[in-house]
Amino acid sequence: MSDWIIILIKIICALVWFLVIALYLTWVERKESAVIQDRIGANRANIWKFRVIGLFQPFADAIKMLFKEDFTPRFSRKFLHNLAPFVSFFFVAITVSAIPFGDVLRIGGREIKLQIVDFNVSLLFVMAMLSLGIYGIILAGWSSNNRYTLLGGMRGAAQLISYEVALGLSLIGLIMVYPSLKLSAIVHYQGELLWGWIPKWGVFLQPLGLLIFFFAALAETKRVPFDLPEGENEIVGFFTEYSGLKWGLFMFTDFMEVLIIACLLTTLFFGGWQVPWLYADGFHFPWGGQWLLPHGIVVAFQVLAFNLKVFFFCWLQVLIRWTYPRFRYDQVMDLGWKLLVPLSLINIAGTAILLSLLG
């Protein structure tokens, strides 16, 4: 019984974390782009004249979206049209269940894993759910019953499937290095040290894998410079026939994807919740010193570390989105099939050779 309550609390906490951060990513996006472009950015939304650097903007956006006319075209396939954004949303939202936010928390003799469920193939699960997101796009494009949205959906599907391959392949090397498909195990492996002082983070063991994964993941988010499925202001794309809240869901899903990608990058390549040289009882520095900490503080450190890493990657993705112009479609395909896929194969081979050489 209490297990269930704990799970429920975990689900609620994780989802709230996830949704709130994703919501504020919209604010980050506005503000960060503004700062990059010497502007100020949205700062007008206020509650009783309190503006607080525009922090209420996401709520204003949400309210606006709620009250916008939700227009369903007469010619669309109504049910599927309504379903599509939720499909997109759902498959992204569910991935959060596999993300480890920290190690175990011990309260009153109970061990609580800071992860909703820790199943054996959580990496595969995450990849699978991310791939299913394509259905939302295809559905949206097709059920709108407009040839341009259909084309947009097809473009989206082609792009996502192409990068799915590189994305998957780039992780093979990683799985070779950390022999597990369990995200929590992978994070644990990354707590070990290389030559006694470098944390065994994915970024050090799989630099090429990281690069491929990062590019492929960027393409998966369908954002600039990979926003070919739908360029809001000029390319007619898959959610053209959506408005109001449902349109908002598509946009929101994009931000959730950004967040999930940041989580995965952190978990797979940057040690997840690991802080270098921090062990269950405190810091043990390679040069000999140590700083012992109570359990609660250690867990707090872990969760904080995870969050900081995630925020950094969110920031980085937004920076990238506001730096580059859109690729041409052939360039996107070239990059995916002619560069990333071969590179990831090379990465697998290289990793295999190195591993066998090192025994």
Added chain:
Amino acid sequence: MAKIYIDERELEVAEGTTILKAAESAGLQIPHLCYHKAFIPEGSCRMCLVEIEGLPKLELACSTQVRDGMKITTTSESVVEARKGVLECLLAEHPIDCPICDKAGECKLQDYYDEYGLFDSEFDENKEKRQKRIEIGKNLLHDQERCVLCRRCVRFLGEVTKTHELGVFQRGVRAEVSIYDGILVDNNYSGNLAEICPVGAITDKDFRFKARTWFLQSRESICPLCSRGCNIYVESHQGFSRFSLPKRVYRIRTRENQMINGFWICDKGRYDYAYLDQERLDEIRMRNSQGSVTWPEITSHIAGEIGRLYHMKRAAHIGLILQTWLTNEEFFLLDKIFRNDVNIDKISFLDPAEEASDDFLLTSERTPNKRGAKELGFDLQPADWKKFFEDVDLLFVFASPIQDGLDVGPLKEALEKIDTKILFATHNHEINSSFDIVLPMSLIAEKGGSLTNIVGSVQNFSPALDAPGECRPAWQFFIELAKKLAINFDFYNQFSSMDDVREMMKKENPFFREVH
């Protein structure tokens, strides 16, 4: 014949022509203010100076007659200089209040300054103050500051109307055009004064401040208000994209035609144009019909009515009341369809009563085409109405655009007994409600065709205005009707435009072969 050279161009002109006329015949423009084709040259403005080889001074082109071998220059330095000088003197006492001058845009002084002047004024003195709004006629105002003393107005009243209401008083700088003892210019041609005044000194009360001339679209037409057939320009304003105007026509101007009206039109033709815009009927009205009826529908309906009677051999029960506002072509079609094909003999005319004529242009007939109807074999005598209305089942009436002139008395009671009554009307009128079907017709100014004037001149004309709403020219309806009637389909099927009808009319009726 004399051979002369103007600006190196060799011209062959009749002996006794003036230089200005000779130049104009060759398409060369010589600026002139006081000279007007209608009058004997007077030589008072000195705008028309030209250089003649062998003569020490510049000469007036308007009043110097050509001599064989004369060599004339209109562009030499001294001529240009002289024109500038003349303009400068004219403008020295001119108010140049073009912004409030009705002539602006068609003012000769403006044009010439633009073309030959373009100097800066060197006069420091104040201009002479004169009266700017003197009533000199029932429709005319005079601005003494603007007057260039060309005496065109005086000559018009002396030579054309011979009424001599205006004269030039005082002399020198105080000279001014004025009326004698407060007796206003009040003749039936006074409107022409505003038009011949080369500047804005005489303005027309009717047109005063109504519109700027450059907004007006000038299209040719023929005045239909009497049977002289004076040539006119109908000047309409298209309105602005954001603001619509209450009317279309702002002015009627004369159009030169030496055969008919010379340079003039009468005041009736000039000022009585309100009928073009007021109370126009612009939609098909059909009693007991739901919604609107289209032309094809109504045409079929009428063709059906006629056809029914025709096939029942009851065509004698169809009556036709016409008026002579219809064109020759329309009478021709009427004759063909109703007299030839359907074989109706109940045809009568209901024209406005004749009014006083004057001994110049205005005739006593108040419709434009009596002669045309006569030439096409219609009898214009009004019928014995009692006999006419006996067992009429289907009646067509063509209403005169000038409703006040129409004597509807005989119609009113008779209409009640008739089964189907169809009116072709251009205006809203109380009698319209007595008819079952009222069809909106185009006016003369809105359609093309030809009219035969009182002395038998046939003049073609084309539309000067766009027909409002659903209005249609009668001839178009007649052709459609005849095609639907299908009594003589092949004949009418040849007609698709006005010209086709006109050609056929000319072929069949020798009178119209010659455009007089």
Added chain:
Amino acid sequence: MIKALGNFIAIIKGSLLTTRHFMVNMWFHTLKLLRIKTKRKGAVTIQYPEEKREIASRHRSLHRLLKRDDGKPRCVACMLCVTVCPSECIFVEATEDPDPEIQKSPSSFIIDLSRCCFCGFCVEACPEDAIRMDTGQIEFAEYTRDRLIYDLEKLTE
């Protein structure tokens, strides 16, 4: 290969550029938040309704019709502005003025500001200096179009 490398370097350079902008601007934003005064600001934006830019002396703003000493409009309804207006948004109706020295004056003068493109041609064209666009008023947005139709009264205010 070399070209690909060059592209890669260009890509990196691009993100370094935006990162630099971000960092520098963020630095000044932070200073401002800490109420440390600096000459440079983190953004070039003018915060419009609160901060206003000075209007240039040659600006064109809301039209006005000038008045004579006795309060009547100076306009003589010559319709030159109507003629020149490229948006066809001026409408003038003339009437006879009781004063024979003035003769012509506008009985109605309408500018449809919802169409006006603020080219200023009307001002240039006016021979009487009766219309000017120097009110400095640039904020006259309305919720309905008909309130943007200014008549004689509104224009002479």
